[in-house]
Amino acid sequence: MIKNIFLLVLVSASFLMQAQEPVSVHLSEKDGLPDKEFYSILEDENGFIWLGADKGLYRYDGKTFKNYNSEKQLGLSVFNIQQAPSGLIWCNNISGQFFYVENNKLNLFIDLGKQLNGQLADFIIKNEYLYILTLKKIYKVNLKTKSIEYNQPLTQRYGSIFKIDDRIYYENLNSIVPIVTEKKNKVTNLMSSRKESDTINNYNKNTKIFKVSANLVFRKDNFNSNRFYSINKSKNTLNLIHQFQVLSKERIYNTFENNKEIWFATSTGVWVFELKRNHFFLIKRFLKDRNVTNILKDKDDNYWFTTLNNGIYVIPNITIETCIITEPNKNISSLDIVNDSTLVFGNTNGNIGFYNTNTYVEKIIKLPSKDRVSKLKYLSNSNTVFISKDLSAYSLHINSLKLTKIEGARTAKSLTLLNNDNLLFTSYNSAIVLEKSNFKNEKKYISGEKRTYASFYNKINQTAYIAFVDNLVSYDNNWNSKKILFNNQPIYGKSITETANGTLWIATFKNGVLGIKNDTVIQHYTTKNGLTSNNVLMVKADQNKLWIALGNSIQVLDVDSKQLKTLTKSDGILSYDVSGIEIVREKVYFSSSQGLFSIHKDQSFKTQNADVYFNKVEINEKDTIITSKYSLKYHQNAINIGFNVNGFLYNQKRKYKYRLKGFNNAWLITDIGVNSVKYNSLPTGKYTFQVQPILDNTLGNNKIKSLIFTIRKPFWKTWWFLVALSILILGSTILYYRKKIKIKEHERVTQLEKISLEKELINLNLTALRSQMNPHFIFNSLNSIQDLVLKEDTNASYDYIVLFSKLIRNTLTYSNQDFIPLEKELDFLNIYLQLEKLRFGESFSYNIHFEGNENLEVPSLLIQPFIENALVHGLLHKVGEKKLSVIFNFTNSILQCTITDNGIGRKKAEEIANRQGNLHESFALQAIEKRLEIFKKQFNQNIGFTIKDSYTNETVKGTTVVLTMPFKKQF
Structure with a gap:
């Protein structure tokens, strides 16, 4: 019996070497695939495809790949993608971190890096708990509190965690043990012991259990050799499955149950076994040169295959198959049918071939010349094939393979019996x-x-x-x-x-x-x-x-x-360059430049219900939250609406039917691949946008999805605005005349204030003049000149009399002017200080300087009182060297005059004044303050002065006056 089974396996494997392969579509970087190394794949309840790759977690919506990552993520690679009962997507990494996707973000749930120590653990989510299986422990983590409720130690642990009939199991050395999820559950082992002959030692972590129909199959990897056993739950035994012997040396990554078939993802492609009469038969093998890591069948019956280093392969239609034709003979130029199991074809190399649709075997007949077979025709009465080539023609008897040359029948366009x-x-x-x-x-x-x-x-x-x-x-x-x-x-x-x-x-x-x-x-x-x-x-x-x-x-x-x-090609069509079509029982065969492929007449056309959803709403080119209703302002009238149907390449072959009710009630159809509609400059009103997917030019059961937009009128077109506008016009007219009256009144008051200010300024100028013509100063000056006369210093006395007369003349002249040129002010101050130096003697020195080159006018007779204050109160009583500095500075449109002396300071000066009984404010500073206040009002500037003493080691070293003054520019 065993010998017969082995013979059956060998025959099946040999037969499979010639089998037809389903046509696959290779997704790579040119298709937008973000990586080439993939470990895990899942389709969620909404039809999104999730991919665990070396570069991270990705979600595919049928058009684009979206990446999900977390700032707390240690390493990009993710594994074991699962969808929890709550609908959240989960995954983990080698660093011991477990993640979930919520609100369109990858969130770290828990980091068990210290506990797992670099082990990529299996996990399952059930009943609000995360169960994690490692080589030595089982961790039960509460999803709400993130607390580890137990970490049950394992004496022996081999294989992976898995779920059967809503129970979670793990396989150890001598049994298949359920994980107790609730205290009331009774522990019932799936298999608690084995016969001595079936005891398996030296298991490793690649041990797996999977289901095929109602059968449980146990796989173990013992010293890099796979062995498979069927589990007899009633007898509590294992029975070796001989039909899987061809997989003994294969590296198996994953298994996939498909009805009564089991698909193996291996390092040498995909192996497909079918369960018939309690025996497994190898029926298909494809992607033989690829490391296939995982297999998925999505809601649209597309088959996905993730690989290491080769991206992803998709079989859109498992019933569209390519025939195994040798490479030199694939460019087929003509096709005809011989009988219900045989096709005959000619190719561009000048040969013909016979293809058996039962055994999938080709037989090539080489013809004398290498010119292309332009057309051939099978003639049943004579059991011959008429062959017309570009440069010759022949008749071939099928049984005897006798070849007869025919003259005058070359380069046929058609052959009809x-x-x-x-x-x-x-x-x-x-x-x-x-x-x-x-x-x-x-x-x-x-x-x-x-x-x-x-x-x-x-x-x-x-x-x-x-x-x-x-x-x-x-x-x-x-x-x-x-x-x-x-x-x-x-x-x-x-x-x-x-x-x-x-x-x-x-x-x-x-x-x-x-x-x-x-x-x-x-x-x-x-x-x-x-x-x-x-x-x-x-x-x-x-x-x-x-x-x-x-x-x-x-x-x-x-x-x-x-x-x-x-x-289309997205459905698995091998080529559009079709050179022949023939019907063989339930299949339609097509010849092309890429070889021969078949389509199942009934099964190749999948029934598909497309669920459309909105994935983008832009208002005035700005993304906004997607909702069912929008109330917009009148200028928010440029609307871009994106929609999508999840599924493999749906948007590369399907169309959408759409309309905007309220704008154009007629239905329109998008081009293939277009999944957005933009409306520019919509008028005000209420609109309903509707969209519906079209499958093969029919609407089927696809639902219409809608969005409602209301674009409000501009406020100036509303009734309340028109009423308010009328009231405003009437009120504005009244206010206008009232305001005009107020302006007239204000101008009158302003004029009066101006006259008053001018009068006050004249009085202040007179006060300033009186302060400039201080009798004490005049007396001192004349005494100094008299002293020079008595000393018979005729030249000096004459010079000082000239200076004194010039000072008096300038004082009288400038007192009638509000502003004088800055250079005249400097000259005036210089004359004044020369006269004062006559009184103070050689111990007194001064400096007058203007830092700038602008032509400015300054208020007349404004600086001299501050200088006289410095002389009388600061320097007069100082013993030793007396210094005075007058610096004008013009910066950032601000004119300042800084007067610095090295006198005795304000405190000592006040003490001396108190002893002498001089209690009035010296030299008309009150008049100057009022004058500056008037200037401040006139020029609307920050005008005024500050006085402060300077200290060295708490000893007064002089006084500084900083005067900010108005100015006019000379033109």
Whole structure:
């Protein structure tokens, strides 16, 4: 019995080497795939595909890959993606961190790095708890409190954590043990002991248990050799499964149960076994040169395969398969059917081949010349294949493989068998009937010097049809011709066939597909009513279904219901460059430049319900929160709405139907791949945007999704604004005249204030003049001059009399002017200080300086009182050297005068004044303060002065006056 099983496995494996493979689509960097190394894959309840990769966690919505990461993440790689009962997506990493996705962010749940010590642990979420299985312990973590409620130690632990019938199990050395999730649960081992002959030692962490239908299978990896056992729960025993012997040396990453099939993801691709009569049979193997790490079947029956270093492969349709044709013979130029298990094809290398659709074996027949096989035809009566090549022609007997050369039949465009077994041969320049009996004798010319593309013969009506370069022509039994027109225009055909209802179908170059009866076009299919292109390559009838090969898809038309279904490369179509179509039982075979592939007539067209959702709403080019209703201002009228259907490449082959009610109630259809609509400058009003997915030009059960927008009127068009505007105009008129009266009154008051200020300023100027003409100063000056006269210092006395007279004259002159040039002020101060120096003697020195080159005017007679204060109160009583500095500084449009002396300071000066009984404020400072206040009002500037003493080691070293003064610029 065992020997027979092993023989069965070997036969199955040998048979599989020739099996057809499902067509896969390779997703890589050019498709936007963000990584090439993947470990885990999951489809969530909303149809999103989640990928655990070397570079992080990603979510695929059918169009883009979104990355999720956390600032607290140690390392980018994530593993073991799961969806908890709450709907949250979970994963973990080698660093012992466990994450979940919530609010579109990856959040760290718990960090068990110290406990796990670099071990990538298995985990399962159940009943508000996170169960983590390591080599030595089981951790139970409360999802709400994050507390570890127990860490049960394990004496022996091999294999992974898994769930069967809503119970969590782990496998150790001698049993398969459930994890007790509640105290009331009774511990019942799935298998508590084994027969001595089945005791398995030296397990490692790759031990797994999986289900196939109702059967439990136990896999162990013992010294890098896989062995598989079926678990008999009733007898509590293990039975070795011999059919999996071919996997003994394979590195198995994961398993995937698919109905009664078990799929193995291994380092040498995918192995598929089917369970029949309690035995496993190897039925498929594909992606043989890829490290396949995980397998997923999504809601649309697409199969996903993650790999190490090769990105992701997707099989959109498991029933669309590529036939195993050797590489040199894949470029097939012609195809025909021999019987219900054999196809014959010719290729561009000049050879022909036979393909067995049962055993999946090809047999290549090499022909003498290497020129391309342009067309071939199987002739059942003689069991021969008529072969027309570019430069020659042959007849091949299938049984004897006898090859006979035929003259004058090269470069065929079409070969059609007639009622009397004659052959209608059309080429690039003629249409000929070749008589039977090896086609060597008589030839009947139907047409000459005209290119043809296709031909067809209706045996019932005995009518032949030929598609010429300039027209479609029908011929009766006597070869009388008749042109067939469509809308009084020629028909340019490429391929001709006939369905069971008697309709002749023509594939055209740019006018879609035409259905003809009684030489009249009765049906017409274009892109307007379902075709994906108006350039049709080939048509082939199968009862009342019409298979249509186009440059961008393969479609099938049910001529009774007039429904079209579509398959594209995203569905697994190998190539659009179709050179032949043949029907073999439940499959349709297509030849192409990429080889031979088949489509299951019924199973290849998947029923799909597309659930559309809104993924973007932009208002005036700014993202906003997606909600069901929007109330917008009148200027928020540029709206961009994005929508999507989750699923593999949905947006690369499907369309959407949409409209904006309130703006245009007519439904519109997007182009393929377009999943957003933008409206610019919408007028005010209420709108409802509706969108619905279209599958194969039908709406099916797909729901309409809606958004409501209200764009409010601008405030100036509302009734309340118009009423308010009327009131405002009336009130404004009243206010205007009131304001005008107030302005007049204000101007009158201002004028009066100006006159008052001018009077006050005149009085202040007179006060300043009186302070400048202080009798004490005049007396001192005259005494000093008299002293010079008595000393008979005639020259000096004369000079000082001149200076004194100049000072008096300038004082009288400047007292009548509000502003004088700065240089005159400097000159005035210099004369004054020269006279004072006569009194103070050689111990007194002074410095007057202006730091700037602007032409300025300053208030007249404003500085001298401050200088006199410095002299009288600061320097007069000082013993030793007496210094005075007067510095003008003009910076940032501010004019300041800094007067610095090295006198005795204000405190000592006040003490001396008190002793002398001089209690009044010296030299008209009160008048100066009032004058500065007036200037402050006039110029609206910060004008004034500050006085402070300077100290060295708490000893007064002098006094500084900083005067900020108004100015005018000279032009």
